[in-house]
Amino acid sequence: VIDIRKLYAQTGMFTYDPGFLSTAACQSGITYIDGDKGELLYRGYPIEQLATNCDYLETCHLLLYGELPDAKKKAEFNDLVTHHTMVNEQMQFFLRGFRRDAHPMAVMTGLVGGLSAFYHDSTDINNPEHREIAAIRLIAKMPTLVAMAYKYSIGQPFMYPKNELSYAGNFLHMMFATPCEPFKVSPTLEKALDRIFILHADHEQNASTSTVRLCGSSGTNPFAAIAAGVACLWGPAHGGANEACLNMLQEIQDMGGVDKIGDFIAKVKDKSSGVKLMGFGHRVYKNYDPRAKLMQETCKEVLAELGLENDPLLKIAVALEKIALEDEYFVSRKLYPNVDFYSGIVQRAIGIPVPLFTAVFALARTVGWIAQLNEMIADPEYKIGRPRQLFVGSERRDVKPIAQR
Numbered sequence: 001v002i003d004i005r006k007l008y009a010q011t012g013m014f015t016y017d018p019g020f021l022s023t024a025a026c027q028s029g030i031t032y033i034d035g036d037k038g039e040l041l042y043r044g045y046p047i048e049q050l051a052t053n054c055d056y057l058e059t060c061h062l063l064l065y066g067e068l069p070d071a072k073k074k075a076e077f078n079d080l081v082t083h084h085t086m087v088n089e090q091m092q093f094f095l096r097g098f099r100r101d102a103h104p105m106a107v108m109t110g111l112v113g114g115l116s117a118f119y120h121d122s123t124d125i126n127n128p129e130h131r132e133i134a135a136i137r138l139i140a141k142m143p144t145l146v147a148m149a150y151k152y153s154i155g156q157p158f159m160y161p162k163n164e165l166s167y168a169g170n171f172l173h174m175m176f177a178t179p180c181e182p183f184k185v186s187p188t189l190e191k192a193l194d195r196i197f198i199l200h201a202d203h204e205q206n207a208s209t210s211t212v213r214l215c216g217s218s219g220t221n222p223f224a225a226i227a228a229g230v231a232c233l234w235g236p237a238h239g240g241a242n243e244a245c246l247n248m249l250q251e252i253q254d255m256g257g258v259d260k261i262g263d264f265i266a267k268v269k270d271k272s273s274g275v276k277l278m279g280f281g282h283r284v285y286k287n288y289d290p291r292a293k294l295m296q297e298t299c300k301e302v303l304a305e306l307g308l309e310n311d312p313l314l315k316i317a318v319a320l321e322k323i324a325l326e327d328e329y330f331v332s333r334k335l336y337p338n339v340d341f342y343s344g345i346v347q348r349a350i351g352i353p354v355p356l357f358t359a360v361f362a363l364a365r366t367v368g369w370i371a372q373l374n375e376m377i378a379d380p381e382y383k384i385g386r387p388r389q390l391f392v393g394s395e396r397r398d399v400k401p402i403a404q405r
């Protein structure tokens, strides 16, 4: 057997693969995607079964520890997470330094990185106990931080976590309750949000997860590595697509609604426009993203529950999907809806403002980032990530004195 890495190191050979189209950067046993079949498994379990039979914290347990919890372990894990839902009170002052109209992802990048300044006993990435407590803290505190960022942006007081509620229910409480009025969590919205969290929990070596691994490979602390993931997720080609998708549906609505979809698609097909169909296409799925199917189901349930079946953006999304799936441009390139196509409509129906969508994605993906980070650090073959380059710049030359340049 040839150890290709040793061979390359000895001969100075390396591969050139921009965008990692055909290069595996790691071995992983967490998430499996069959892009041709449109299949997604977390630790072997189909996403459809997890989304139907489990809640988000069970899914977190599965991703972190490799197995679904039994009832006792589930209760212990829930207790552990809820014990850490509050954030250090000083974090408020850090948050208050931001402009109120700052983008939530700008705020989240800062706050998540800032956790390392508050929890010094969990910053050694090579210490399994530090990693364990950092993992629990991050999973527990992300909803609190996202809700704080929202409350701050609208000038309302922060709502402290209510630990008797479910993970999703507590997030809804911290987002929408006020100290003035009683707030009742809607079971339908709670279930829908929990499903959004499950569907976004992990997705193997996507851009933000690879960023977390690369960042963590330098031995930095877990909070800093997760903050790097948040920053990467923000981009519209990745997690920012849910916000971009809803803005796109709104743009079509403003153009005149369903009748104008043809005009919009023509713009997408004209490459010089630079316009993409947001929420469509995926590097790995060359078939329907299974998460999009589940999200569409949830979307219909939520809108029916809220009496919003005639929501104009849902009508545009359904018609747009149908037209695109029959259009040669999309068919020949195997472009199908991805998870972001319907998740924005669900989040908006829940009452989550559009600029917060990607922060909700980050909240849900945190467990996946941590599971991947743990897997990497525990791997005896783990090395600092250090890509090579093909140098195409200037040859060696001499510096001239400034007067002669």
Ligand code: ACO
Binding pocket: 206, 236, 237, 238, 239, 241, 268, 275, 276, 277, 278, 279, 280, 281, 282, 283, 284, 333, 335, 338, 339, 340
């Ligand atoms: N709309 C129009 N055309 C598209 C789209 C789209 N959404 N996605 C891909 N294409 C076209 C490309 O222009 C390219 O066409 P060409 O062969 O004529 O040059 C072809 O399809 C292949 O696309 P690539 O860009 O090579 O695919 P890649 O794997 O690099 O990109 C990506 C995947 C970034 C997801 C892309 O499909 C995209 O930008 N989609 C819209 C943004 C989006 O929804 N992102 C969310 C992804 S899921 C997630 O991160 C949670």
